[in-house]
Amino acid sequence: MERHFNSPAKINLCLHVLGRRLDGYHELAMAMQRVDLSDRIRIQVSDGSGVRVSCAGLRLDVDEENIAAKAAKLVLAESRRELAITISIEKNIPVAAGLGGGSSNAATVLAGLDKMLGLELGQRRLMELGAQLGADVPFFIYGAPAWATGTGTQLDALPSLPDVAYLLVNPKIAVSTAWVYQSLELTKGGELANLPRFSVVTRDDLCAALHNDLERVTLQRYPLLAEIKQLLLEYGACGSLMSGSGATVFGVFADYAEACRVAEELKRKQDWLFYPVKPL
Numbered sequence: 001m002e003r004h005f006n007s008p009a010k011i012n013l014c015l016h017v018l019g020r021r022l023d024g025y026h027e028l029a030m031a032m033q034r035v036d037l038s039d040r041i042r043i044q045v046s047d048g049s050g051v052r053v054s055c056a057g058l059r060l061d062v063d064e065e066n067i068a069a070k071a072a073k074l075v076l077a078e079s080r081r082e083l084a085i086t087i088s089i090e091k092n093i094p095v096a097a098g099l100g101g102g103s104s105n106a107a108t109v110l111a112g113l114d115k116m117l118g119l120e121l122g123q124r125r126l127m128e129l130g131a132q133l134g135a136d137v138p139f140f141i142y143g144a145p146a147w148a149t150g151t152g153t154q155l156d157a158l159p160s161l162p163d164v165a166y167l168l169v170n171p172k173i174a175v176s177t178a179w180v181y182q183s184l185e186l187t188k189g190g191e192l193a194n195l196p197r198f199s200v201v202t203r204d205d206l207c208a209a210l211h212n213d214l215e216r217v218t219l220q221r222y223p224l225l226a227e228i229k230q231l232l233l234e235y236g237a238c239g240s241l242m243s244g245s246g247a248t249v250f251g252v253f254a255d256y257a258e259a260c261r262v263a264e265e266l267k268r269k270q271d272w273l274f275y276p277v278k279p280l
Helices: 067-079 101-116 123-131 137-142 177-183 203-209 215-221 224-234 256-267
Strands: 002-020 026-046 050-055 084-090 146-150 154-157 165-170 239-242 249-253 273-277
Touching (some): 002 137, 002 203, 002 239, 026 101, 026 165, 026 273, 050 067, 067 084, 067 101, 084 101, 137 146, 165 256, 203 239, 203 249, 215 224, 224 249, 256 273
Antiparallel strands (some): 146 154, 239 249
16 A cells, blocks of 8 residues: 655744743744745555654654654554554755644645544544654644644644745755854743734735744854845845744735746845745
């Protein structure tokens, strides 16, 4: 049995770090949206045992440490069956880029195997399994724009967002999420109740609401990212922000055609990665 699945990227429209928890994790409040830049995942199920993951052009950790393999093993444990799982990942989402590629892959494996094995675990249980793998994994199971709190695993639906397009720009810099959070100095504690809820109607509302507390760490070490933010504004974006812990920066444009036009102009000048995308 074999199936193919799309595994989409995400962007953070806002990211507030409210404080550090006793368990070492951070208390967050984020607005997240999936976009149509996707990895392609092939899952094969056959008689036998063991989980194998491969990704052309990318050196993966041993299977026991790979997040996609961990996801497969969680589903197998739920099914109480012994099967051989082979996962092949075609990467289109840059690695360590603030776009949630690994978390998306794990969520896709969880949901994909649930369908293939006919388990019907349901969204809630899949999100619980995803939370064991990483803070962003439940969001990809949730499958809609969301306001995320706690460590990022408590999700509520966002109201309809304006019809826009994004241009993602990655200068081929890999940023460690762990390093960013370890380097973050919290100057003041935050309270969720005092945060304005992410509620936007127009494109201008969206651009005005863009915010990322992690920029003060990543942009200090990689000032090129601040330059890219400014460049996108100069080329017509109504707003620009670093996604997650970086190093991808995105600009908000009126439509997909405009995002594509700007990408083509910038490609002639810079050897970066450019992805015009639509929201999902």
